[in-house]
Amino acid sequence: METGRALDAAAGRLSLERQLTVREDTSLFATHPPAGLRHRMLGARPWQDPAVTLTEARAARIDAELARHYERAGRALSWHA
Template structure:
């Protein structure tokens, strides 16, 4: 049984761990059990107010909804802009690497968990 973790190569595993540990180090609580539902709800609400275009003459409610949509989407940069900003940065060699030997040790340590998850999935299928 292969997990998503098992499908990643060494650099991708290091990147994933670094990303997730960064949430803790930086005090990022957005993924906590209390805050996650609130953020999900707000994201869904933002979809309701997202401008669709072609709403000329829709009345005051449509105009207020479009204004709220613009206001909500103005606060985080769009994905395309974030991608361009990161792509413009110069390459840096990774500070942390995972050797093949260490990757094999991790896989051996997690093998029991992979097997148990595989059994649980096949039992529920």
């Protein structure tokens, strides 16, 4: 829900920001095209259903698998803060 509100709030300036990235972030030395060009490319493609979907059960298994890593990172951050 928060993501939807954030996108709604930013909708007016997103196209301007994408244009700006095309002008300012284009480089022969960049490893990826700027966000504005990637958005144009993806927007020009027809919709495809995703080949892989994340179910609630699978997300819970992934979270459980990563939980100890999250805890370790949290401890490291609090130790160094």
